[in-house]
Amino acid sequence: MTIFPAHTTFKYSWRAYQKRFLDNLDEYLTNNHLHVTAPPGSGKTVLGLEVMLRLNKPTLIVAPTLAVKNQWVQRFCELFLDTETVPEWISTDIKNPGLITVTTYQGIHAASGFPDDETEADTKSTRVSLAEIIKKLQKLKVKTFIFDEAHHLKNAWWRSLMELKAAVDPTVVSLTATPPFDVSGLEWQKYIQLNGPIDAEISVPELMIEGDLCPHQDLVYFTLPSYEEQKKIEHYHIQAAAFFKEIENDDVLLHALEQHPVYQKPMEHLDWIYENISSYTSGLIYLHFRKKEISKIHFEIIGDQHQYIPEFDFFWFEELLDFYLIVDEVNFKNVDEHRTALGNRLKRQGFFEKKTISFFNNKNLNQILNSSIGKLQGIKDIVEFEFSVLKEDLKMVILTDFIKKEYLSGDNENNLQLDSIGAIPIFEKLRRENIQNKKIGVLTGSIVIIPMSVKETLSELCIRRGISEISFSPVIYDNNYIQVILTEQIRQDIVQIITEIFQQGCIQVLIGTKALLGEGWDAPKMNTLILASFVSSFVLSNQMRGRVIRIDKDAPEKTGNIWHLVCFDPQSENGGQDMDIIKRRFKTFVGISTKQETSIENNFERLHIKTIEREDEIPTVNQDSFSWAKSRKDLTKRWKSALDKGNILVEEIKVPSGDLAAVKDMKMTYLGKMTADLSRVMISTVLLFGQDILLGILRNMQAIDSVKSFSWILFLFGGLGFVAYGLKFYRALRQYLKYKNIAGHLGLIGEVVLKSLIYERIITTVPENMKVVSSGDTNNMFCYLEGGSHYEKSQFIQVLQEVISKIDNPRYLLKQQTKLFFTKKYIYYPVPEIFAKNKKSADLFAQNWSAQLEKSELVFTRTIEGRRILLQLRFQSLLKKNARIEHLHKWTR
Numbered sequence: 102m103t104i105f106p107a108h109t110t111f112k113y114s115w116r117a118y119q120k121r122f123l124d125n126l127d128e129y130l131t132n133n134h135l136h137v138t139a140p141p142g143s144g145k146t147v148l149g150l151e152v153m154l155r156l157n158k159p160t161l162i163v164a165p166t167l168a169v170k171n172q173w174v175q176r177f178c179e180l181f182l183d184t185e186t187v188p189e190w191i192s193t194d195i196k197n198p199g200l201i202t203v204t205t206y207q208g209i210h211a212a213s214g215f216p217d218d219e220t221e222a223d224t225k226s227t228r229v230s231l232a233e234i235i236k237k238l239q240k241l242k243v244k245t246f247i248f249d250e251a252h253h254l255k256n257a258w259w260r261s262l263m264e265l266k267a268a269v270d271p272t273v274v275s276l277t278a279t280p281p282f283d284v285s286g287l288e289w290q291k292y293i294q295l296n297g298p299i300d301a302e303i304s305v306p307e308l309m310i311e312g313d314l315c316p317h318q319d320l321v322y323f324t325l326p327s328y329e330e331q332k333k334i335e336h337y338h339i340q341a342a343a344f345f346k347e348i349e350n351d352d353v354l355l356h357a358l359e360q361h362p363v364y365q366k367p368m369e370h371l372d373w374i375y376e377n378i379s380s381y382t383s384g385l386i387y388l389h390f391r392k393k394e395i396s397k398i399h400f401e402i403i404g405d406q407h408q409y410i411p412e413f414d415f416f417w418f419e420e421l422l423d424f425y426l427i428v429d430e431v432n433f434k435n436v437d438e439h440r441t442a443l444g445n446r447l448k449r450q451g452f453f454e455k456k457t458i459s460f461f462n463n464k465n466l467n468q469i470l471n472s473s474i475g476k477l478q479g480i481k482d483i484v485e486f487e488f489s490v491l492k493e494d495l496k497m498v499i500l501t502d503f504i505k506k507e508y509l510s511g512d513n514e515n516n517l518q519l520d521s522i523g524a525i526p527i528f529e530k531l532r533r534e535n536i537q538n539k540k541i542g543v544l545t546g547s548i549v550i551i552p553m554s555v556k557e558t559l560s561e562l563c564i565r566r567g568i569s570e571i572s573f574s575p576v577i578y579d580n581n582y583i584q585v586i587l588t589e590q591i592r593q594d595i596v597q598i599i600t601e602i603f604q605q606g607c608i609q610v611l612i613g614t615k616a617l618l619g620e621g622w623d624a625p626k627m628n629t630l631i632l633a634s635f636v637s638s639f640v641l642s643n644q645m646r647g648r649v650i651r652i653d654k655d656a657p658e659k660t661g662n663i664w665h666l667v668c669f670d671p672q673s674e675n676g677g678q679d680m681d682i683i684k685r686r687f688k689t690f691v692g693i694s695t696k697q698e699t700s701i702e703n704n705f706e707r708l709h710i711k712t713i714e715r716e717d718e719i720p721t722v723n724q725d726s727f728s729w730a731k732s733r734k735d736l737t738k739r740w741k742s743a744l745d746k747g748n749i750l751v752e753e754i755k756v757p758s759g760d761l762a763a764v765k766d767m768k769m770t771y772l773g774k775m776t777a778d779l780s781r782v783m784i785s786t787v788l789l790f791g792q793d794i795l796l797g798i799l800r801n802m803q804a805i806d807s808v809k810s811f812s813w814i815l816f817l818f819g820g821l822g823f824v825a826y827g828l829k830f831y832r833a834l835r836q837y838l839k840y841k842n843i844a845g846h847l848g849l850i851g852e853v854v855l856k857s858l859i860y861e862r863i864i865t866t867v868p869e870n871m872k873v874v875s876s877g878d879t880n881n882m883f884c885y886l887e888g889g890s891h892y893e894k895s896q897f898i899q900v901l902q903e904v905i906s907k908i909d910n911p912r913y914l915l916k917q918q919t920k921l922f923f924t925k926k927y928i929y930y931p932v933p934e935i936f937a938k939n940k941k942s943a944d945l946f947a948q949n950w951s952a953q954l955e956k957s958e959l960v961f962t963r964t965i966e967g968r969r970i971l972l973q974l975r976f977q978s979l980l981k982k983n984a985r986i987e988h989l990h991k992w993t994r
Contacts, residue, residue, distance in 0.1 A: 103157055104200065109181050111151055118307045119148060125301070126155065128890070134297025136251070136275045140690075141647030142313050143303045145276040146176050149247050152274050153201075154181070158244035161271075162203045163262075165250045168622075173203050173249070196229045198237050206253050209234075210261045231261060235268045244271050251275035251296050259291050266295065273297060279643040279689060298892045304750040305650075305691050306701055306992045309740060316740040317650045317661035319692050320726045321683065321710060322483055323669045323719045324475035329520075331671075333469055338672050340450050341460040345418055353439045354425060355391050358384050361432050367402055374402065375968055378975045380424035386410055386417045404973030411980060415460055422447070422458045462678060470679040472522045473668035477530045480631055483664050484610055486727055487629050488537050495539075496603065497629040499527055499612045500645050504545045515578045524548070524612050527633065531610065532579060541582075542608040544599045546617050549585040550576065551599070555607045556583060562598045563591065600624050615645055625653045631664045643690050660733040671716050691750065691990050693736075695729055699743040701750075701992035747992035753885035754898050755987040756847060756905055758877070844877025846954075847884050847905070851875060853949045854901050855886065857936055860945060864893045883989070902986055903933040907978035912937040914960040914970065915950055929974055932959070 103109075115123065122137070129135050135152060139145050150173075153160045164170040174191060178184050192199035195208045212231045246266065266273065275296035281288070308314040326334060348354060363370045363381060374381045382403075389395055390413035400408050411417065425433060426444050433440060447453035451465035480499060488495050505523025509515070515533075519526045528543050528550065535541065543550040551559060556573065563571050572586035587595060596617065603611050604626045611618075615634045630649040632642060649661040665686070670677025687705040694700045694707035710722060851873035858864040864871075871888035886897040908914075911931035919926045936946040947959040962971045 103154075104159065105154060105157070106182070108183075109154060111147065111181055112183055113180070116144070116311050116313065118303050118311065119144060122148065122301055122303065123151065123155075126152065129300040130272065132297060134273045134275070134300070136297045136299045137301050137303070138277055138280055138299055139303035140278050140305050140308060140314070140650070141644070142651045143308055144313075145278070146173060146249070147180060149249065149274055149276050150177050150181060153245055153247060156245045156272055156274075158272070159241050160201050160245040160247060161198070161238060161243050162201065162247040163209060163249065164203065164205055165253050167205065169249060170203050170205055177201070195234060198234075198241055198243065200241070202238075202243070206258050206262075209265065210258045212261070231264060235265060238265075238269055243269060245274065246271040247274045247276070248296065249276050251277040252279055252281045252292075259295060262295055278647060299895060301891050302750070304990075304992075306744055306747065306750055310744055313652060314650050315652050315659045315661055316737045317663060317692070318695075318729060318736055319646075319663045319665060319687070319708065320730050321665050321667055321708060322479050322723055322726055323667050323713065324473060324479040325669055325671070325716060325719065326469065327474045330469050330473055330475070334466065334670060334672055337451070337460075337466050341415070341452065344447070344450075344452070344460075345415065348418065348421070349390075353436055355388075355393075357425070357433055357436045357439075358388060359393065361429075363432075364388070364399075367396075367398055371402070371968070371972070375972050375975075377424070377428060378972065379420050379979055380428050382976060382979055383417050383420035383424055386413050387421050389413075402969075402972065403976040404970075405976070409980075419458050419460060422453075426453070426458070427456055461673065467678045470668040470670055470677050471682075473679075474520055474522070475668055476522060476633065476666045477519060477526060479666050480527055480633055481530055481534060482723075483631055484531060484539070485537065486730065487662065488539055488609070490731055490733075491628070493606065493609070495609045495629065496606065496624075496627050497610045497631065498603075498618065498624070498627050498648065499610065499631045499633055500615045500618060501527060501612070501633040502615060504548055504614060506548055509548075509576075510578055513578055522633065524614055527612050531612075532582070539610055540608050541610045542599065542603070542612070544596065544611055544613040544617065546614065547587065549587060549595055549599065550582055551585060551602070552608065553581050553583055555602055558602055558605070558607055559585070559598060562601060563594075566594050566598070568594060596622070603627075618645075618648070622648060623651070624648065625651045626656070626659075627651075627661070628659055629662045629664070631666070633666060642686055646690065658737070660736050662730050662733075664730075669713060669716075669719060676713060688987070691992070693740055693743055699739045699746075701743045701747070703990040704987070743992065747994050749994070750990055750992050751885045751887070752894055752898055753874075753883050753989050753991060754901055755989050756882045756884075757986070758880055758882060844875050844882040844884075847877070847882045848873050848875030849953055850904055851884050851886070851897070851901055853946070853953045854897060854904065854933070856949050856953075857942075857946045858893075858896060858900065861935065861942065863896055863935065864889060866890065866893060898988060900933045900935055902988075904930055906931070906986060907981065908971070908974040909978070910962075910971065910975075912962060913943045913947075914962055914967075914974075915947055916958040916960050917955050929960075929970070930957075 126135075137145065137148065139148075149162075153162075162170075162173050164173060170193065174187055174193060177191070178187055182188070190200040192202045193204070195202065195204040195212060209231075212229055212234050246269070248262075273296060280299065281292060305314060309316070325331075358364065361384065363373055364384060367374065385395060385399060389410045395408075395410065422443075426440055426447075444453055447458065451463055452458060452460055454464060484497065484499075487497060501522060501524055503523040505521055505525045508517055508519065508521070508523070508525040508529055510517055515529060517529070519530055524543055524545050525548070528541060531539070531541050540552045540554065542552065542555070560571055563569075568591050570588055570590055572588065573583045574586055576582040576584060585591070585595065591598075599608070599611070600622070602608055604624055606626075627649050630646065632645060634642065634645065646663055649663055653659040665683055667683050668677070668679045670679070673680075675681065684705040687707075688703055691701055691703040692707065694702065695709050696707075700707065710725070711718075713719060713722060855864065855868075855871065855873055859868060866889040871886060871893075873884065874887050875882065875884040877883060884901065886894045889897070908929065908931050911934070913932035913936075915930040915932060917928045917930075919928055930950075932943050932946055936942045943959055947957055951957050960970060961967050
């Protein structure tokens, strides 16, 4: 018996991917959580409502904003009840819940007694405590929670929701377009604790196949810092070099390090060294740099037989200052005055903030690049180019972080210098240089500017909505534009009204803030987006990106261009922090590549942008982006070609070949064994099959009485040798072939991980339905799990990464011996945490490893000897600055 009205049902047909998801619903709900990731346009709201109906329990729906909250009520009435009238059993007031209650995260948080600045209008009325809300929900027997846009991860909100969840013990349904992959490990754990592990992912390619998203492409436009900004950056580099030079000759620091107990009597401070290996190493490197002799005992502690000490560079410079100023206050107490003075100077220069020392990744330097004025020119260039291609069909949105209203002027001319990024400076840049007469508008929470030609249209739309009082003020210095006065009456509807005007094409370039036009805002006719937003999280960036990839039912041929701005730092080896940010951002969404053989994946490399080594190469790179942007008709064909190459989006691990250098050691070990055993086999063969020759030779040797019996002895030894060494050669050959292909070796490790996860019942899919797939090239190896649920695939990748990552602090290690001729060496692998919880699980993992790969010994690291080994391994890991292991999503078969 259903608790909802009998006629409550979805009135349309389910899309293929939605039906597939709903068919697996029971499997997803086994842990009383359902966690779904799906991009904008995939129908997450509709799926959430259908799950609510199937769970058949009174429900609490929590949304991020008032606009999204209202969408839930509207969609349920329209698509399931087939009415515009909201029934009384649906409540939007958390203080008076109903059969379905829809509220906001802020509403729940305000009830907990800790209101903040973001608490919305509906929560500022008479508050009710969280305890009272819990009682009311329990009385109504609410047993389903739906968290929409579940990535909203404020710590205070999390506490409120966890308290609510613990008291009610509901089934939690979590929906998000963008899991917060860029948060800290602790925040990610909290996110998973609240929402459960990700069960299912509806991918962009699936939506493209269904025709629910339009063909789209990401494009990058490079700018340079302005002359003034370049001077500031140069100043930073000069100051950093000056500090480095100062420390090179700082005798106070040198003496303090020499007298530190850890360098005086290291064997008495092994625990400290173990906990602070990076600090300890930085001191050794600095002492060596200052021509001080390093005692052999230090090399014994870190297991460095070659006594190799790295160069003292900025990486170790930062580690050393961290050690001296932050890590150890006790043993540097006698140089407090020097430490304080040094620390204060670093803070004044912007290199020391919030107990973090950074010379080239600090807040001030990032601010220069992120908000570079050079980006204003870049925005203008993109706008002019897109208008030249689309003409009157251009519907562009430019999203930025701030309004910067101080750049409006009350004078007859606005000649204010545009030296900051924001909605008004962008408007001014485009207005002042508007040769093509583009229709430009501004839509923010406090300032709305429209072309004068739109005034009547806006007035008509206001009257239709029952808004009679409409006021305007002139933009004094340009009579082509007017400002809308935001009265209380119009404020609630202005976003919808301006959006409608934009959709009609009366405004071609709309400049807005991401706070207003980010999550929940919808304008399907938009065909171009410039992300001039620099400080927002990856989650919000992707939410904004999702606005332009929606289909337009009135224009089936619609395509979308998404422009990302990067201020290139010529002083930096890798292009600077802006470049790093964009590369990380691209990991959080999939898109189409720009190579001839199109592919769909989630990395920056898919754009195939050539490495910029000189400033004068930037115009050529930008011209390439314009070429791709211009070929919108081609874009649809490229998407079709890429989609035809696959049927599933897989998550795979990408490992730089250098990260498995130990595999080469094992390969050489077996090559040595093969060579030795082959030699023995050849000798045995001569003894075995060359007895006739030997008999002929030996008959002529008068010194031997019994030639025939001696030949039989040789035959016997030859036979035994041939069998014994032949088998050894076969085994060595088999192992060599196993290690010969590094990608194949990664696949073997994957097999061990899979078998162990099945044993631990973390993976429950039938083994026959799963397969470890590995591949590789000269630079990288790839591996993923074919088959299994989304959760199982993610667990597989996560555990596999633990095995092959740099060793940090595992409870158990696997110890393998390699031997080449007369040299012996040991290779260690960490036992993943999930198998290290007890000896039995660790033993099983070791047995699987020995059977599949190589006989290995299990080492417990919580002993004196174990900690010594771990210390040496952590030191080696610290010295290896290998490329990062990455998670890729690829569309494949």
